[in-house]
Amino acid sequence: MTPQFPLETRYWYLRDHQLFRHLNSAELRQICLITNFKSAKKSEIIYFAHDETNRVYLLKKGVIKIVELDAEGNETVKEVIQKGDLFGQITLDATDMDEFAVALSDYVTVCSFKIEDFETVIQQNPSLAVKFTKLIGLRFRRLENRYSNLMFKDVRTRLLLFLEEWAEKEGTPTPEGITLKNYLTHQDLASLICSTRQTVTQLFSELKHSGLIDYNRSSIVIPDVKQLRKLTA
Amino acid sequence: MTPQFPLETRYWYLRDHQLFRHLNSAELRQICLITNFKSAKKSEIIYFAHDETNRVYLLKKGVIKIVELDAEGNETVKEVIQKGDLFGQITLDATDMDEFAVALSDYVTVCSFKIEDFETVIQQNPSLAVKFTKLIGLRFRRLENRYSNLMFKDVRTRLLLFLEEWAEKEGTPTPEGITLKNYLTHQDLASLICSTRQTVTQLFSELKHSGLIDYNRSSIVIPDVKQLRKLTA
DNA sequence: GTCGGAATGTCGGCTTGCTGACGTTTCTGG
DNA sequence: CCAGAAACGTCAGCAAGCCGACATTCCGAC
Numbered sequence: 001m002t003p004q005f006p007l008e009t010r011y012w013y014l015r016d017h018q019l020f021r022h023l024n025s026a027e028l029r030q031i032c033l034i035t036n037f038k039s040a041k042k043s044e045i046i047y048f049a050h051d052e053t054n055r056v057y058l059l060k061k062g063v064i065k066i067v068e069l070d071a072e073g074n075e076t077v078k079e080v081i082q083k084g085d086l087f088g089q090i091t092l093d094a095t096d097m098d099e100f101a102v103a104l105s106d107y108v109t110v111c112s113f114k115i116e117d118f119e120t121v122i123q124q125n126p127s128l129a130v131k132f133t134k135l136i137g138l139r140f141r142r143l144e145n146r147y148s149n150l151m152f153k154d155v156r157t158r159l160l161l162f163l164e165e166w167a168e169k170e171g172t173p174t175p176e177g178i179t180l181k182n183y184l185t186h187q188d189l190a191s192l193i194c195s196t197r198q199t200v201t202q203l204f205s206e207l208k209h210s211g212l213i214d215y216n217r218s219s220i221v222i223p224d225v226k227q228l229r230k231l232t233a
Numbered sequence: 234m235t236p237q238f239p240l241e242t243r244y245w246y247l248r249d250h251q252l253f254r255h256l257n258s259a260e261l262r263q264i265c266l267i268t269n270f271k272s273a274k275k276s277e278i279i280y281f282a283h284d285e286t287n288r289v290y291l292l293k294k295g296v297i298k299i300v301e302l303d304a305e306g307n308e309t310v311k312e313v314i315q316k317g318d319l320f321g322q323i324t325l326d327a328t329d330m331d332e333f334a335v336a337l338s339d340y341v342t343v344c345s346f347k348i349e350d351f352e353t354v355i356q357q358n359p360s361l362a363v364k365f366t367k368l369i370g371l372r373f374r375r376l377e378n379r380y381s382n383l384m385f386k387d388v389r390t391r392l393l394l395f396l397e398e399w400a401e402k403e404g405t406p407t408p409e410g411i412t413l414k415n416y417l418t419h420q421d422l423a424s425l426i427c428s429t430r431q432t433v434t435q436l437f438s439e440l441k442h443s444g445l446i447d448y449n450r451s452s453i454v455i456p457d458v459k460q461l462r463k464l465t466a
Numbered sequence: 467g468t469c470g471g472a473a474t475g476t477c478g479g480c481t482t483g484c485t486g487a488c489g490t491t492t493c494t495g496g
Numbered sequence: 497c498c499a500g501a502a503a504c505g506t507c508a509g510c511a512a513g514c515c516g517a518c519a520t521t522c523c524g525a526c
Contacts, residue, residue: 070385091370092363122363129362130325130355133369137324140373147380151427152303155513185473194384196514201474217473217522388483418503429484434504450492450503 005037013037013060013111017084019131027125034117039109046101046110047088053096055112057088062108063183069098076191080104080184082169089115090136104183150194153232158193159203160232163213167222177223182215238270246270246293246344250317252364260358267350272342279334279343280321286329288345290321295341296416302331309424313337313417315402322348323369337416383427386465391426392436393465396446400455410456415448 005013011032014020020028036055040046046064047057059081066079066087078099081087087101092115113121122129149158171178184192186200193200207213212228214221222228238246243265247253253261269288273279279297280290292314299312299320311332314320320334325348346354355362382391404411417425419433426433440446445461447454455461 076384091373092367093370093374095374119363122366123359126356126359126362129359129366130352133355133362133366134325136366136369136373137326140324140369140376141326141328143373143376143380147376147383150380150383151309187473197474198476198515199513202476202513205475420503430504431485431506432483435483435506438505 007032010035010037010111013109017058017060019058019128019135022127022131023125031121034113034121036112037109038112039107040103041108042103042106044103046103046108047112049088049097049099053089054094054115055088056086056090056092056115056118057101057110057112059083059085059087060109060111062103062105064101064103064105064108064110065184065188066099066101069100077184077188078191080192086135086139088112090139092119155193155195155199156203157232158195159189159200160228162189162193163220163222164225164228164232167225171222171225174221176214176221178221178225180220180222182218182220240265243268243270243344246342250291250293252291252361252368255360255364256358264354267346267354269345270342271345272340273336274341275336275339277336279336279341280345282321282330282332286322287327287348288321289319289323289325289348289351290334290343290345292316292318292320293342293344295336295338297334297336297338297341297343298417298421299332299334302333310417310421311424313425319368319372321345323372325352388426388428388432389436390465391428392422392433393461395422395426396453396455397458397461397465400458404455404458407454409447409454411454411458413453413455415451415453 011025011028014028014031014035015023020031023031038046039061047055061083063083064081064087065077066081067075068078069075079087081101094115122132149161153161166180167178171180173179186204187197190197190200204213204215208215211223212231214223244258244261247261247264247268248256253264256264270293271279272294280288294316296316297314297320298310299314300308301311302308312320314334327348355365382394386394399413400411404413406412419437420430423430423433437446437448441448444456445464447456
């Protein structure tokens with residue numbers, strides 16, 4: 001199966017997640033049996049939706065991006081997935097999507113389940129069912145929020161909101177301000193906030209010149225997040 | 234409770250929905266007890282999210298629109314809800330939203346559940362849990378689709394796609410072509426496809442002059458849906 | 467190191483579709 | 497049936513931000 005992950009580790013991996021935390025060890029062991037584990041290094045592709053279809057994934061460690069291919073073969077970054085988030089066929093339907101996932105952090109680990117297996121497990125653990133449903137609900141709200149930003153806010157505001165959220169999630173405080181490890185290119189950012197590479201670059205230099213942020217290729221520093229917040233209210 | 238709905242009717246109402254169809258009569262009767270029934274006439278407001286919060290609704294009969302209020306008090310139509318669809322706190326969380334629902338068809342009927350009650354029911358009926366999760370998943374995909382349209386398609390295409398979908402869902406074939414009972418104003422349409430009233434009106438007259446559609450205030454006729462499809466590919 | 471490709475920086479032109487403005491038509495409640 | 501409101505029709509002006517183009521900087525593989 002997955003020899004680099006001894007049973008003990010795998011058991012512990014699942015237990016650590018909020019979805020499974022409340023289960024007893026017999027239930028957990030059962031889920032362990034249907035779980036596939038996998039890891040990858042930076043820039044490696046974790047999965048291709050097209051061939052490894054019909055699986056729900058759970059990001060155990062690291063950060064990844066989901067890239068979507070349209071009919072013309074253009075790649076757009078759909079989403080950044082953080083530790084603990086679900087991805088793949090999270091709607092439990094079998095519609096195939098043209099997307100793949102790329103590791104952004106040095107080392108990532110994912111677990112996955114066939115959707116049929118996962119459904120069976122849910123049937124047997126109603127409390128897990130509720131937890132899962134609520135997780136999907138959260139994702140739904142997140143998407144609703146993005147949609148509404150796209151409707152009502154201009155590109156500048158969307159970028160600022162993205163930075164704020166990013167800072168909140170992953171920022172580490174330093175003497176210079178909140179620091180972000182930057183694993184996204186301007187192109188990536190552009191497709192996440194629905195804009196273009198040039199516009200993002202433009203806005204970034206503007207923000208730098210006005211002193212709101214500082215950045216280079218590998219990191220972004222926000223001296224005062226409150227200043228940003230003022231511009232998005 | 235709701236005297237205009239005898240128990241027998243209410244029982245049958247629930248049974249008719251795909252979520253509950255597979256349940257036995259004891260289970261159904263139990264759900265009946267926690268269900269609230271309500272009906273309304275055209276233009277009446279079904280619910281205000283702000284005061285009747287924490288409920289999941291299910292549209293039993295008719296068509297309604299969900300209108301969202303932003304901070305400045307502007308109204309935007311978020312969604313059109315059809316018979317059988319869920320609305321309200323479908324994510325089962327308690328975040329309050331500023332939205333309300335208005336009846337678009339002459340007569341609408343809804344059932345609703347407190348989210349806590351609904352959760353309990355789900356816990357007791359794992360198969361219902363899976364069905365519910367999949368329904369939310371479907372809604373998730375629908376929203377994803379709207380988001381991607383907003384990213385990649387211009388207003389004209391979004392309008393055409395909307396019309397196609399509408400025709401597919403509710404169109405009735407007539408000698409002149411597929412006919413739609415039009416319960417949406419141009420303003421409504423505009424906010425649904427994320428545009429403005431004037432642009433929608435403009436596009437409508439263009440489409441009329443080019444013979445792709447015909448319309449008046451109460452109905453829309455699409456002589457040849459295939460013609461529309463050609464323009465959205 | 468160095469070479470090639472990827473990422474960033476910058477700019478001007480141009481298009482979409484938004485904004486405001488105003489007139490006409492249709493609906494609705496009294 | 498009538499008045500007022502709501503919805504529809506149309507147009508000119510304008511701005512956000514996309515697009516193409518090109519230069520520069522950086523990074524990683526060899």
